[in-house]
Amino acid sequence: MINFHRNERAASLPARLSRSWLLVSAAATEEVIAQALESEADSVLIDLEDGCPADQKDAARERVVAVLNGGAASAWVRINGIESDHWAKDLEALNNAAGLKGVMLAMTEHPDHVTRTAMMLPAGTPVIALIETALGMVNVVRIAKAPGTFRLAFGQGDYRRDTGVSDDPIALAFARSQMVLASRVGGLAGPIDGPSVGKYGSDLIKDCAVTTSHGMTGKLTLDPAQTEIINLGLAPSSDEIAWARELLQKSEGDSVPKDGSYLPRLARARKVSSLAKTYGLWRS
Secondary structure, three states: OOOOOOOHHHHOOOHHHOOEEEEEEOOOOHHHHHHHHOOOOOEEEEEOOOOOOHHHHHHHHHHHHHHHOOOOOOEEEEEOOOOOOHHHHHHHHHOOOOOEEEEEEOOOOOHHHHHHHHHOOOOOOOEEEEEOOHHHHHOHHHHHOOOOEEEEEEOHHHHHHHHOOOOOHHHHHHHHHHHHHHHHHOOOOOOEEOOOOOOOHHHHHHHHHHHHHOOOOEEEEOOHHHHHHHHHHOOOOHHHHHHHHHHHHHHHOOOOOOOOOHHHHHHHHHHHHHHHHHOOOOOO
């Protein structure tokens, strides 16, 4: 029997502040799932949808429930879309999963997709709406405001296949901005960007910069090796932390000019300080 346990730092982090979201196939071995839970990912998503072959979904579903009922493991689960025959099966099984933190709903296209999903889960179970189609993007504001929606996520691979747009950041800028605006209108945390498959080092850092420049605050990944860079790339930078520290110190001494930009800058400095402390980056 494998002992499943979550990385302690990540386990204590509120999901609304999670930066790296690691997808691990529900069809993977117990050892691989255990490694994902022990990784540096802020949140782990056990994948019953694309990452799980159709002929293995039933067995994988049982394995996921067993893992989440083991007494130590807790995780999110990506479930199949509402149009799939597996959607109801996923929800029925997860109703009995003690360690379920929430679900990510694939192929979310209408607000009632979220509401119906939430109603079939234990009360208060958060639902991340994965936007993967043109129709989902057109309805994204209504989806963000739907009862049960916890956060939005961008399934950019399927979105690109549905729309024909390229992976150029400029081509995807409208979609990312729409999701950020919808999240703000819906009172949600910043949306979760799609994965950067096969990118590492400076290439991954550049992609994280695209994510943050649009106002997105999380990022999907399929590879545990990407999580540390994503966590750093989506956290306040050292320059931002130094600026915030200086402004806060000056504000305590009442030595900063009180012009029209003061209150917005002070609010930003406090936010940077709070995030840096949460992520363990603020040094006293």
